[in-house]
Amino acid sequence: MDNLALKKIANEVRKGVVTAVYSAQAGHPGGSLSATDIDTFLFFEEMNVDPAKPDDPDRDRFVLSKGHTAPALYSVMAQKGYLPVEELKTFRHLGARLQGHPSMQYLPGLDMSSGSLGQGISAACGMALAAKIDKKDYRVYTLLGDGELEEGQVWEAAMFAGAKKLDNLVVIVDNNNLQIDGNIEDVNNPKPIDKKFEAFNFHVICIDGHDFDQIRAAFAEARNTKGMPTAIIAATTKGKGVSYMENNAGWHGKAPNDEQYATAMEDLDAIGAALEA
Amino acid sequence: MGDIKKVATRESYGHALEELGAVNSNIVVLDADLKESTRTCYFAKQFPERFYDCGIAEGNMMGIAAGLAAAGKIPFASTFAMFAAGRAYEQVRNSIGYPHLNVKIGATHAGITVGEDGASHQCNEDMALMRTIPGMVVLNPSDDIEARAAVKAAAEYVGPVYMRFGRYAVPVFNDPDMKFEIGKGSVVKEGKDVTIVATGICVASALDAAEALKGEGIDAEVINICTIKPIDEEILIASAQKTGKVVTAEEHSIIGGLGGAVAEVLSEKCPVKMCRIGIEDRFGESGTAGQLVEKYGLDGKGIAAKVRAFVKA
Numbered sequence: 001m002d003n004l005a006l007k008k009i010a011n012e013v014r015k016g017v018v019t020a021v022y023s024a025q026a027g028h029p030g031g032s033l034s035a036t037d038i039d040t041f042l043f044f045e046e047m048n049v050d051p052a053k054p055d056d057p058d059r060d061r062f063v064l065s066k067g068h069t070a071p072a073l074y075s076v077m078a079q080k081g082y083l084p085v086e087e088l089k090t091f092r093h094l095g096a097r098l099q100g101h102p103s104m105q106y107l108p109g110l111d112m113s114s115g116s117l118g119q120g121i122s123a124a125c126g127m128a129l130a131a132k133i134d135k136k137d138y139r140v141y142t143l144l145g146d147g148e149l150e151e152g153q154v155w156e157a158a159m160f161a162g163a164k165k166l167d168n169l170v171v172i173v174d175n176n177n178l179q180i181d182g183n184i185e186d187v188n189n190p191k192p193i194d195k196k197f198e199a200f201n202f203h204v205i206c207i208d209g210h211d212f213d214q215i216r217a218a219f220a221e222a223r224n225t226k227g228m229p230t231a232i233i234a235a236t237t238k239g240k241g242v243s244y245m246e247n248n249a250g251w252h253g254k255a256p257n258d259e260q261y262a263t264a265m266e267d268l269d270a271i272g273a274a275l276e277a
Numbered sequence: 278m279g280d281i282k283k284v285a286t287r288e289s290y291g292h293a294l295e296e297l298g299a300v301n302s303n304i305v306v307l308d309a310d311l312k313e314s315t316r317t318c319y320f321a322k323q324f325p326e327r328f329y330d331c332g333i334a335e336g337n338m339m340g341i342a343a344g345l346a347a348a349g350k351i352p353f354a355s356t357f358a359m360f361a362a363g364r365a366y367e368q369v370r371n372s373i374g375y376p377h378l379n380v381k382i383g384a385t386h387a388g389i390t391v392g393e394d395g396a397s398h399q400c401n402e403d404m405a406l407m408r409t410i411p412g413m414v415v416l417n418p419s420d421d422i423e424a425r426a427a428v429k430a431a432a433e434y435v436g437p438v439y440m441r442f443g444r445y446a447v448p449v450f451n452d453p454d455m456k457f458e459i460g461k462g463s464v465v466k467e468g469k470d471v472t473i474v475a476t477g478i479c480v481a482s483a484l485d486a487a488e489a490l491k492g493e494g495i496d497a498e499v500i501n502i503c504t505i506k507p508i509d510e511e512i513l514i515a516s517a518q519k520t521g522k523v524v525t526a527e528e529h530s531i532i533g534g535l536g537g538a539v540a541e542v543l544s545e546k547c548p549v550k551m552c553r554i555g556i557e558d559r560f561g562e563s564g565t566a567g568q569l570v571e572k573y574g575l576d577g578k579g580i581a582a583k584v585r586a587f588v589k590a
Contacts, residue, residue, distance in 0.1 A: 057348075057349065061347075061348070063344075103375070103376070104347075104376050105375075105376060105377060111347060112343070112344070112347055112372075112376065113371070113372070113375050113376040115371070116367060116371040116372075118336075119336075119340050119343075119368060119371060119372045120340075121340070122336070122337045122339070122340020122341055122343070122344065122368070122372065123340045123341075123343045123344035123347065123372055124344060125337075125340070125341055125344060126340060126341040126342060126343055126344020126345040126346075126347070126348070126352075127344040127345070127347060127348045128344075129329065129341065129344070129345060130305075130344065130345050130348030130349065130350050131348070133305065133326070133327065133350065134348075134349075152336075153334075153336045153337055153340070153368070156334035156336060156337035157337050157340065157341075159332070159334070160331060160332070160334070160337055160341065163332075164329070
């Protein structure tokens with residue numbers, strides 16, 4: 001799939017994110033929009049997954065360690081065919097499969113329940129270990145927030161992955177520099193992120209998380225890295241694609257009102273039109 | 278029970294894992310730098326390719342177990358009860374309980390019989406914590422025979438199980454051919470005047486107490502509850518109806534463990550007078566396991582004294 005096609009899908013994913021959060025009048029748009037391009041590449045290019053066979057034992061796995069950005073995951077899964085796009089409007093509603101944070105008990109295709117920060121990366125390590133034990137080729141991907149790196153468990157898991165040489169594991173950090181209380185450096189500085197993962201025996205690749213050429217190259221490099229896990233530190237823009245949400249920590253966990261929703265969809269329609277031109 | 282053979286249930290856990298490893302290649306054992314203490318070292322020696330030391334990082338170990346289970350393995354995550362149920366509570370709840378993953382938690386060194394290490398390592402709250410997690414099975418075996426049977430039953434059961442074992446060697450009194458079933462208690466001694474519902478190491482103590490009380494004309498029934506959750510309501514109600522007086526005995530806080538579970542059942546379905554024996558809302562302390570069991574009234578003598586006072590009150 002070429003970059004233009006990926007960009008078009010990503011733009012549709014972003015519309016789904018905004019629509020889901022607007023419909024729920026709750027949820028986390030900022031970090032969903034920053035992670036959208038990475039999620040899109042994973043599900044449409046990188047991972048060996050098939051919505052018709054969500055339980056295939058040989059499939060690649062994805063664990064959304066930053067579980068609050070479920071809107072992006074649900075939306076990319078909808079684009080891929082795991083669920084109807086229309087179902088995104090049920091996000092966070094009573095009785096919905098699309099729980100506020102991902103629950104594998106509710107929605108086939110989710111490889112892990114997540115939401116409590118720092119825990120997804122551990123489960124991803126367990127899956128990667130299972131592949132090693134079973135001598136299977138599947139790979140495991142986990143997406144973390146940069147604020148999430150403040151959780152000590154992330155580093156327990158990173159130490160384990162490095163120590164056990166889990167080269168079938170890729171940790172992606174959505175480095176949008178913002179968390180609920182503000183700039184990550186002002187709250188409790190997790191930087192330097194690259195040097196930390198290097199110190200934990202990871203192969204580290206730093207990229208622009210919105211540039212599909214760089215995303216593609218990074219995952220290829222990860223695939224070719226043997227004997228150690230890979231960490232991709234993706235520099236991103238929180239709220240990417242929606243003008244008033246970009247780089248604004250206030251949009252970490254807030255839903256747009258009617259007017260803001262209309263503006264957001266206009267912004268994304270304009271991006272979509274430019275991609276068609 | 279002076280001359281009877283004594284075995285610590287952590288020892289039973291280690292041997293049961295070793296046996297299971299030989300017949301089920303899906304079993305993976307995890308530990309957190311305590312393999313000699315938890316006795317997972319036996320499995321590690323036999324099956325090094327299925328044993329992983331996660332180091333001193335219990336929260337991560339629970340997540341690793343969750344991931345292994347999600348990928349089809351049957352992980353046994355092993356550490357002290359303090360760290361399994363205490364330190365890693367939220368990981369157990371959110372990464373194992375909420376997705377209802379097939380993880381087995383082997384928690385050794387539970388209760389005050391940890392002994393000399395003192396209160397920091399004496400977890401008297403684990404059954405209360407684990408019991409509140411929806412779908413979590415909680416097992417607290419009473420001796421070597423029951424502990425081995427419990428580990429095997431846990432391996433066959435699909436879903437999360439918390440198993441509690443001790444450091445201290447305790448009498449082996451169960452029938453070697455006992456049938457173990459998750460969720461079923463057993464009447465180990467019939468009686469008519471008072472029911473002693475006991476769990477873990479207190480079952481043997483309760484039998485000692487019943488023997489002592491017999492000489493005083495108090496005919497105590499003793500029920501062994503290994504499965505703290507789901508608890509055997511039927512056996513509790515039937516005995517309460519018969520005796521009208523129920524005492525619980527456990528090496529755990531009297532808040533939220535066996536005493537709490539029994540009170541929840543009986544207060545709603547068969548209200549009777551109750552007395553809870555256990556650790557009375559306090560921390561433990563250093564001492565030998567034997568000294569602590571005596572001081573905290575969890576031996577036959579201590580239980581007999583409480584039951585005597587309760588029956589006569």
